[in-house]
Amino acid sequence: MMFLGQFWAVLLMVMIGGFGYGSMHPVTNRGIIYWFSLKQRGTAMGIKQMGVTAGAALAGLILLPLGAEYGWRPVLFSACILLLGSGCLSYLVYRDSPEQQETKPAGLVAFYKSMFKMLKNKALMLVSFSAMGLNGSQMCLNTYLVIFAYEKLGFSLFLSGILLVISEVSGSLGRLAWGMISDFLFKGNRVVILLIITVLTAVSSVTLAFIPNVSFGTMAPIVVIFGFCVSGFNGIWMNLASELVPREQTGISSGISITLGSIGAVLIPPLYGYSVDQTSSFTFGWLLISGMMAVVLLMLGYLTVVNKRKH
Structure with missing residues (x-):
């Protein structure tokens, strides 16, 4: 890109x-x-997923100022060198588990059979479509929070940007914290965690929909909870999508679930923006997220029923 x-x-x-x-x-x-x-x-998944939002926060804190000082091309080139270095280091240090090494790679025909079988997995589809709503809501928060704080609440661009950093940092902590809560308090039950996250996300978005002009000190804790939930769900989602199938099929199930879940990140933010443009108000944008969380809540409730039937 730099050339x-x-x-x-x-x-x-x-x-x-x-x-x-x-x-x-x-x-x-x-x-x-x-x-x-x-x-x-x-x-473990929370630590891995925390790297995504932590990397985004570091990029904002380090790469943007460096780009403003030296230009984006040399800074991007430096980031690429760092990426290549970390990839080579991972390749040299990481080893597959003994069980994974014993697994023989399946052929192309077997791969397509497994993939179409995944599409018929009701539990996996429910998780993936739930992730679609949560992913889209996460992108809406990341995309419109600064504009909302600047235009609606009257904060300076600096304070509005700080709110985005707070949201990203909260999301990073949430990815680790929700994973630990799932492991130690709910004994590996991921669906319960997603239900809690969905409810808290809905409450947070409704709060922003009807919030009056408030101070930065009032807005910050709301953003902490919002980011902690809607940007912190990814690790639990990845766990659930991987655990619904036999271990040798986790790559395919993760790929399908991520593909479907990512559609929400593409489609939902433009809908949010369109509703804001048409109404000249952010209220309907935040209520759109709340409405989606209601749908996600229904799907996760049905997933709970499906899982009980299996057991």
Whole structure:
């Protein structure tokens, strides 16, 4: 990207980079499923997923100021070198578990059979469509929080940006904390955690929908709870999508669930923006998130019923 000047070429590179980023989750999820027991995976997955939001926060704190000082091209190049270095280090240090090494790779026909079988897995589809709503809500918070705080609440751009940092840091902590809560308090029950997260997200978005002009000190704790929940659900989602199938199929199940869940991140933020543009108010945008959480709550409730039938 640093050598290119045409928008279409940069967009093409972003798409190619997206293929690389998207393949990271199924591979790492599979490793965690093999290396950790049921009551350890939530914490392990939370640590892994915390890297995503922690990396985003570090990029905002380090790369943006450096980009403003030296230009985005050399800073992006430096980030690429760091990425290559971390990838090589992981390759040299990481080893598959003995059980995973014994697993023979399936052929292409077996892969497609497994994939279509996953699409018929009712529990996995319910988890994936629930993640679609939560993912979209997370992107709405990340995309519109600064604009909302600046235009609606009248905060300075600096304080509005600080709210976004607070949200990202809270999400990072949430990914680890929800995993530990799932492991140690609920003995590996992931659905209960997703239900709690969904309810708290709905309450937070309703609060923002009807909040008057408040101080930064009042707004910050609301953003902490919102970010802790809607940006902290990913680890639990990855756990659940991986644990619903046999271990040798966790890569496929993770890939399918992430593909479906990511659709929400693409489609829902434009709907939020459209509702704000049409009504000239953020109220309906935040209520859109609350409405989606109601739908997610119904799907997770049905998932609980499906899981009970299986057992």
